[in-house]
Amino acid sequence: MSFFQDALAVFKKRDLLFLESYKESEDVYTFLFEKENDLSWIAGQHGLFTISHKKIKNKTRPFTIASSPTEKVVRITMRISENPSEFKKAMLELKQGMTINMVGPLGSFNLKDNGISLFIACGIGITPFRSILKQIESEGNGIDKPIHLLYLDSTKSYIFKDELDEIANNTSINVTYLDSRDDLFQEIDTFSTLNKGNGKYFIAGPRSMVKSVFDFLKSKHIPKKNIKKDAFYGY
Ligand SMILES: Cc1cc2nc3c(=O)[nH]c(=O)nc-3n(C[C@H](O)[C@H](O)[C@H](O)COP(=O)(O)OP(=O)(O)OC[C@H]3O[C@@H](n4cnc5c(N)ncnc54)[C@H](O)[C@@H]3O)c2cc1C
Structure with missing residues (x-):
């Protein structure tokens, strides 16, 4: 993904419908969101996610989209320690039917060729x-x-x-x-x-x-x- 494509992606904002969350390990959680048909990304890219269900100070963070586009769901998986930031507290409060805003996809961390x-x-x-x-x-x-x-x-x-x-x-x-x-x-x-x-x-x-x-x-x-x-x- 070129700088130019990234710049264009910044204008692509959408609300993603929250589906569910669960614990992966002691301090890691996964959050799943609905993937609309017109949303795609290249495996390895990230999005900028903004809390929209409540007012907090620093409401945006980048997260890798940990699912592949073929999985039909947007997955973000993050570390949440004992003393979470306001952002992460708000993530844990998400309930079915709420949304999060995503800008992107962004970034060039992806596999381009078949080499070793x-x-x-x-x-x-x-x-x-x-x-x-x-x-x-x-x-x-x-x-x-x-x-x-x-x-x-x-x-x-x-x-x-x-x-x-x-x-x-x-x-x-x-x-x-x-x-x-x-x-x-x-x-x-x-x-x-x-x-x-x-x-x-x-x-x-x-x-x-x-x-x-x-x-x-x-x-x-x-x-x-x-x-x-x-x-x-x-x-
Ligand atoms: C491309 C990308 C992909 C990422 N993917 C994941 C992922 O898949 N899973 C995951 O758990 N995390 C991921 N992160 C990290 C994530 O965005 C958060 O920074 C991290 O989860 C900490 O957030 P927090 O709310 O706990 O802490 P914060 O409240 O954000 O702060 C933690 C510390 O970071 C400092 N900090 C905050 N913002 C910045 C900044 N812009 N520049 C420099 N320092 C800063 C703060 O001053 C503080 O000391 C990714 C980051 C990037 C850039």
Whole structure:
């Protein structure tokens, strides 16, 4: 998605009808909204979501659309800790029939070609990869996709694990679950040695983690053009 397309998408506002929410793990919740027929996105993109059912101060946040467009629902999955922001409190108060406003879709964090790719998900950064992998699964062309997902979560509460395991079973996509940064760097090292600078690297998660992985890739002389980042600020 080009800057020009993003600029146009900013004018695309719509209200999404809330369907349901549920807990994925101790501090992660999923919210589902109706997907109208004329709404689509490229797997991996995000939207700007604005609370509209009550007045709060900072009422807009970006969230990845964690569903693939083929899933017929708009899913956002977010971390909500013990002391939630006003925005997240308002999310938890959503009831069936209420709406949230979405601007977008936005962003260029998506798979463009069929080359060898390493997906690096840090914690909640699994959301865009869920969307991309679900899309590949639904198109039924994951048999030859040379994709390896490294999923780091220090608390080992890997959300979407059942779905990811199913995708790994039905396609050639590999998933490795990790709980330490050292092990993550070791896996990245192995991948980059095997692929001799050919692979594409996709990193998503809290901004500090994305930066740390990006710096590691640079130290391994991975060209910047082979790295895509989706940095979630606010964590
Ligand atoms: C492209 C994108 C996709 C994202 N996808 C997800 C997702 O799928 N799931 C998910 O849980 N989160 C996602 N996020 C992060 C999300 O938008 C929120 O920032 C995060 O959930 C924290 O929100 P909060 O209401 O808890 O905290 P906040 O009240 O927003 O604040 C937390 C901290 O972040 C700082 N902060 C707030 N806004 C900014 C800003 N614009 N620039 C710099 N610092 C800021 C605040 O000062 C504070 O210190 C995404 C972010 C981006 C940019």
